[in-house]
Amino acid sequence: MSKIKFVDANGEISFKELDIQIVQNFKLQKELLYKMKLARAFEEKTNELYATGFIHGTLHLAIGQEAAAIGSTAAMTPEDKILITHRGHIEAIGKGMSITSMFSELLGKDSGASKGYGGSMHMIDPDKGILHANGIVGANAPLACGIALALKKQKKDAIATCYLGDGAMNEGAYSESLNLASLWQLPVVFATVNNQYGMSTPIHKSHANTDLTQRGIAFNLPTIEADGNHVLTVYCAMKLARAFALKNQPVILILNTYRISGHSRSDKNRYRKDSEILAWKKRCPIKTLENSLLEQKQINQKDLEKTDFKIKNKINSAIQTAQLSELAKEIQW
Amino acid sequence: MVRKLSIRLALREAMRQEMENDETVFIMGEDVGVYQGVNQVTGNLIYEFGPERVMDTPISETAFLGTAVGSAMLGLKPVVELQVADFISVCLDPLLNQAAKIRFMSGNQINVPMVLRAAFGAGLGAAAQHSQSLEAFFCHIPGIKVVMPATAYDAKGLLISAIRDSDPIVFLEPRALYTDESEVPIKPYTIPLGKADLKREGKDISIITYGSMLPVCLELSLILEKKYNIDCEVIDLRSLQPLDTDTILNSVAKTKRVIIVHEAVRFAGFGAEIAAQISQTDLIYELKSPIRRVGAKFTPIPFAKHLEESTLPQLKSLLAEILAMFELT
Numbered sequence: 119m120s121k122i123k124f125v126d127a128n129g130e131i132s133f134k135e136l137d138i139q140i141v142q143n144f145k146l147q148k149e150l151l152y153k154m155k156l157a158r159a160f161e162e163k164t165n166e167l168y169a170t171g172f173i174h175g176t177l178h179l180a181i182g183q184e185a186a187a188i189g190s191t192a193a194m195t196p197e198d199k200i201l202i203t204h205r206g207h208i209e210a211i212g213k214g215m216s217i218t219s220m221f222s223e224l225l226g227k228d229s230g231a232s233k234g235y236g237g238s239m240h241m242i243d244p245d246k247g248i249l250h251a252n253g254i255v256g257a258n259a260p261l262a263c264g265i266a267l268a269l270k271k272q273k274k275d276a277i278a279t280c281y282l283g284d285g286a287m288n289e290g291a292y293s294e295s296l297n298l299a300s301l302w303q304l305p306v307v308f309a310t311v312n313n314q315y316g317m318s319t320p321i322h323k324s325h326a327n328t329d330l331t332q333r334g335i336a337f338n339l340p341t342i343e344a345d346g347n348h349v350l351t352v353y354c355a356m357k358l359a360r361a362f363a364l365k366n367q368p369v370i371l372i373l374n375t376y377r378i379s380g381h382s383r384s385d386k387n388r389y390r391k392d393s394e395i396l397a398w399k400k401r402c403p404i405k406t407l408e409n410s411l412l413e414q415k416q417i418n419q420k421d422l423e424k425t426d427f428k429i430k431n432k433i434n435s436a437i438q439t440a441q442l443s444e445l446a447k448e449i450q451w
Numbered sequence: 452m453v454r455k456l457s458i459r460l461a462l463r464e465a466m467r468q469e470m471e472n473d474e475t476v477f478i479m480g481e482d483v484g485v486y487q488g489v490n491q492v493t494g495n496l497i498y499e500f501g502p503e504r505v506m507d508t509p510i511s512e513t514a515f516l517g518t519a520v521g522s523a524m525l526g527l528k529p530v531v532e533l534q535v536a537d538f539i540s541v542c543l544d545p546l547l548n549q550a551a552k553i554r555f556m557s558g559n560q561i562n563v564p565m566v567l568r569a570a571f572g573a574g575l576g577a578a579a580q581h582s583q584s585l586e587a588f589f590c591h592i593p594g595i596k597v598v599m600p601a602t603a604y605d606a607k608g609l610l611i612s613a614i615r616d617s618d619p620i621v622f623l624e625p626r627a628l629y630t631d632e633s634e635v636p637i638k639p640y641t642i643p644l645g646k647a648d649l650k651r652e653g654k655d656i657s658i659i660t661y662g663s664m665l666p667v668c669l670e671l672s673l674i675l676e677k678k679y680n681i682d683c684e685v686i687d688l689r690s691l692q693p694l695d696t697d698t699i700l701n702s703v704a705k706t707k708r709v710i711i712v713h714e715a716v717r718f719a720g721f722g723a724e725i726a727a728q729i730s731q732t733d734l735i736y737e738l739k740s741p742i743r744r745v746g747a748k749f750t751p752i753p754f755a756k757h758l759e760e761s762t763l764p765q766l767k768s769l770l771a772e773i774l775a776m777f778e779l780t
């Protein structure tokens with residue numbers, strides 16, 4: 119368990135311990151474990167369905183990034199809004215999207231999250247606060263400012279979170295949005311899932327300054343940086359970020375993690391070493407939490423087997439329901 | 452010697468040969484290096500020419516496209532890759548207000564010899580933001596040329612011409628056809644920009660097309676010949692700007708029937724321009740059937756396979772359109 123790094127708008131650095139009440143909240147931790155396992159099972163199944171030709175189109179998996187997505191979404195309320203990326207399955211699950219509607223979407227069904235119109239990259243569910251799933255890198259940032267502006271004008275007790283990758287930080291739209299959010303004091307969190315790469319390009323080949331916590335200083339914005347593979351740390355960091363945003367102080371959240379899966383189906387893994395992937399596999403966010411709960415005797419092997427069984431059934435029945443449902447319909451618009 | 456290459460490999464060969472032939476030519480784009488390009492077009496060029504000439508960029512399209520334009524102003528010849536044409540949305544200014552205008556605004560003193568390569572098109576389940584055919588949009592910008600090969604032979608010759616040209620060029624590659632093969636000479640060769648190609652000669656109807664719809668039109672012409680004894684002429688425009696109006700008009704003068712086929716949305720599509728060009732001549736009085744246009748429905752591209760298919764022009768609907776022109780339905 120590591121501390122949360124806080125860099126204020128002037129660049130002053132401080133570290134924060136995790137909230138002790140959360141560290142001792144085992145009910146929460148078991149929920150987080152369950153959601154991460156469900157997300158992993160969903161993605162593995164999805165990968166299988168693509169490989170066997172059941173699903174067409176493109177696919178961006180976030181295997182290895184479960185803690186960043188689940189920990190952050192768990193720290194939100196149902197009223198909070200999020201915008202997710204091309205790699206957004208897990209944030210969607212975390213924010214409450216049903217995996218049945220997700221499988222339905224992938225199979226091009228009318229009962230799909232986006233009624234069969236979006237596919238893997240674009241699962242949207244306004245009822246759960248998932249307002250966009252964007253295939254244009256960086257494009258979420260200005261939209262999130264607008265959503266935050268609306269929440270502020272409407273005096274809602276809620277924030278907007280813009281998910282983006284480390285690569286997206288180099289889009290012009292991102293920098294413009296940081297400035298605007300800061301200038302107008304918008305209730306927005308720029309949640310950066312730093313998985314070390316934009317496709318094949320590592321941070322040191324794409325960022326002139328590889329310390330991602332320094333970007334905010336130019337825009338008078340605070341930054342919170344956390345171990346994105348430790349779900350409790352992520353949860354606490356997002357709570358902190360959310361508290362700032364609720365007070366109309368926009369904030370950058372950096373969650374450091376790693377994409378074990380390839381970028382997409384076109385990825386031949388030519389740009390990284392197996393040893394690097396292996397090292398990160400050892401830091402699996404799911405295993406980390408599981409081991410911690412086992413050590414603290416909060417769960418035992420039997421519980422784990424039960425959970426795995428439950429998840430397997432849930433996945434299978436979701437696929438069955440999806441398969442039986444009607445094909446997507448033409449919409450009049 | 453007969454040698455077949457895919458469109459993908461023909462494009463790579465064109466870049467390789469131009470880079471060997473002219474040291475000012477270089478490649479820029481996202482993941483064009485060790486990833487070998489998201490569409491695997493740049494392939495191993497990084498190992499042949501090194502990172503100085505095959506430059507991976509940050510995800511900063513405005514910055515790198517603008518950089519390409521700037522470098523071209525001083526005589527370099529950048530070949531920029533945009534992973535899919537849809538991303539032009541985030542970097543339009545360097546193209547629309549800069550590259551396209553600089554030669555004009557400088558009174559012909561400064562050229563921008565740049566090529567912007569981009570994959571385009573649907574059919575792969577990539578949904579609304581990664582499937583568009585935006586050529587009409589590019590053609591509406593005076594100052595850039597718009598080139599769209601549909602075969603490997605044309606891809607190589609046109610890309611070499613584009614790289615050697617002194618104006619900015621948008622070079623659109625049909626994503627669904629990257630693996631399509633045809634005979635490609637090993638030596639470098641050029642195909643003039645603005646010269647259409649008769650992919651099939653015929654006397655009964657002119658099918659005017661380009662890009663991803665060419666194979667469909669050729670298949671269709673075989674069916675029409677065999678089953679209905681209709682002899683189709685298939686014109687592949689290859690470049691939309693400049694446009695080879697002569698070839699179009701000569702063909703229509705012969706066949707007196709014309710249908711224009713593209714994957715792009717039909718409404719305000721490039722077909723409208725061709726139809727208008729024909730209508731402005733006396734040929735309009737000789738036509739045996741009104742000019743028809745076939746294109747995608749006026750909707751973003753849906754994800755679900757069956758919906759994506761019904762949005763795009765299909766062989767069946769095309770056949771029905773043509774039969775109607777011969778009063779055979």
Ligand SMILES: Cc1ncc(C[n+]2csc(CCOP(=O)(O)OP(=O)(O)O)c2C)c(N)n1
Pocket residue numbers: 203204205253254255256282283284285286287313315316317381481510512534538541
């Ligand atoms: C404007 C734009 N440029 C390029 C792409 C192609 N593309 C899709 S994902 C991606 C990498 C994004 O990297 P990052 O933001 O770090 O997110 P990650 O994929 O690592 O989750 C790229 C270049 C795109 N979708 N949109």
Ligand SMILES: [Mg+2]
Pocket residue numbers: 283284285311312313314315316317
């Ligand atoms: Mg990344």
